[in-house]
Amino acid sequence: MTVNLPIPQKAALKPVKGFEMGIAEAGIKKANRKDLLVMTLVPGSQVAGVFTLNRFCAAPVQICREHLSQDGRHEEIRALVVNTGNANAGTGETGMKHALETCAALAKELKIKSEQILPFSTGVILESLPIEKIISALPKAIANLGEDHWFDAAEAIMTTDTQPKATSMTVQAVEGSVTITGICKGAGMIHPNMATMLGFIATDAEFAPGLLGKLTQEVADLSFNAITIDGDTSTNDSFIIMATGQSPVQIKSVNDPNYGILRDAFISLARKLAQMIVRDGEGATKFMTIEVLGGKNAEECRLVAKAVAHSPLVKTAFFASDPNLGRILAAIGYAGIADLDVNRVQMWLGDVWVAKDGGRNPDYKESDGQCVMQASEITVKIELGRGNAAQTMWTCDLSHDYVSINADYRS
Secondary structure, X not given: OOOOOXXXXXXXXXXXXXXXXXEEOOOOOOOOOOXXXXXXXXXXXXXXXXXOOOOOOOXXXXXXXXXXXXXXXXXXXXXXXXXXXXXXXXOHHHHHHHHHHHHHHHHHHHOOOHHHEEEEEEEEOOOOOOHHHHHHHHHHHHHOOEOOOHHHHHHHOOOOOOOOEEEEEEEEOXXXXXXXXXXXXXXXXXXXXXXXXXXXXXXXXXXXXXXXXXXXXXXXXXXXXXEEOOOOOOOOOEEEEEEOXXXXXXXXXXXXXXXHHHHHHHHHHHHHHHHHXXXXXXXXXXXXXXXXXXXXXXXXXXXXXXXXXXXXXXXXXXXXXXXXXXXXXXXXXXXOOOOOXXXXXXXXXXXXXXXXXXXXXXXXXXXXXXXXXXXXXXXXXXXXXXXXXXXEEEEXXXXXXXXXXXXXXXX
């Protein structure tokens, strides 16, 4: 079940010149399903990423960080490899060995260095990676390489997702057009903490050294770090932006007119992908937008939005279509703003003003709240009355099906 989430159309996913994808069925967890993805980049491409802050981060995350080190000595990244069905997390030295073996095997096939490869895994934690299956399937994925395989790539990285997640756009910059296409996966174990799933975005624009890393962090903070499903930060969260430089558009600095144009485009596309994750949240029946306004700074707005979006009591009330709005006020109160003047707090459910000056709006009628709660998409707006900062997060409800899906995950 998804919340107003159409399946992406293959024809709408635009190829990015200089970037290819190949898919194979390795049988990692289940037979007859796409579970191995290889992505390749032309020489001269740039790659940047952000990763989970979970201290039990998976072996591939550790290797990605090393291969993307910002000390100026790292090799040029030429390929990425993703397996589903097994997270290769909580696997110790053996897990590191298997991730490095994956890089070495792919490097041999592509005739590049293993340090030029970024590995990614997603699936069950604390189980050994079936390395033989992965290595034996790599030639099949390489033989399948093509620029127009975005839809199949989105399918190949799915775990508990009910459908592939992908989107694409063409942006008109000063010197010409730029293509941006991305895929992501995620439906559970989603909570903002650096990155919150697997996400890959490619563009044919060219960036000056150092710019892509800055852009990637900013995009992550305003999209994938602004969603939550269940409050669990995964061991494998990774978000990558790749630029092949095959477009005539070159971004020389943050003051370049093209930088602002592409920044806005990347944020828009990444938010669309991030919201796809929420709309496909495990067991989700409702999509909720939490808008927090009037904060002293963005961080305290984020604290409030996060507290409301993460609250199991709030999420279960929304699942039941029950306007038990005191739960939202309680979450605002414990969000962590020590000097919050609750008498200045206002709250709206949709366009219904439900809380006024820290208490129930005298004009609020329960029937009006119930009417809003019946919708599949609901906005909660909170005004703190402290300043001009704002922050938005997206979340979903918490249903019986969420428990069932996660109870049966390994079976």
